[in-house]
Amino acid sequence: MFDIEIPAPHGAESLVLIGRALGGAGVGLEGGGMWSGTAHYLIADRDAAVLALVEAGLGTPFVRPVVVAELDADAPGALGRMMQVLVDAGVTLHIQYSDHDNRKVLVVDDVGRAREALAGA
Template sequence: MSARLQDLEVHLPNRPGALADLGQALGNAQVSLEGGGVFTLDGRAVAHYLVDNGPAALAAVTAAGLGTARVREVAMTRLDQDRPGQLGALARMLGDAGVNVLVQYSDHAGHLVLLVPDEHTTACRDTITRWEQN
């Protein structure tokens, strides 16, 4: 696994087997999925997966013709699972810092994965650093 994981976003076709095609394309390209999922709203499926090789993932999805796709950097941290309210507290800190969270999910090891606009990345990472020091 590479040191820096990335988010792969894919706008999947609305048809049976699209998720299978995505999984097979990534598997054939030897891309490991480290977390994420598929979310559907108004009949549109969007996959967000944490991948260990963004360029290879993007190339595989593009070659398979699975739809619009892109790879972006993520910010990651951990929440104390034994303390209710952790997500709300961190999200409040991010919001107060002017960070707009576009996508949030967890990886397979229980880390919180955040995708924010590029212009919010520095503020997000600074906020996470403060969060982790508490």
């Protein structure tokens, strides 16, 4: 899975264009959202997404692999404990959001180390 970062300077108007481009290419959005003029979405098909956005004139997006991790959202403090595992492993977190299955999507500096640390937690 990948995080795709797309400029969305015009809010909903930008998301219309992004949604049409990705939807027309059959790229599903598995999670994400838009903050401060930048959209981040969880996708599976990196190549199709990039091609669709470029062909739609939306520029070349920034795409990064992610860690998708289960989190017991009903347990108070669960997010803090998950983040402490990353900190203890020396992993830098850049972006965090949830997917449609309430898992955490983590954009980090070292995907392998993050997966290893979270698997051992």
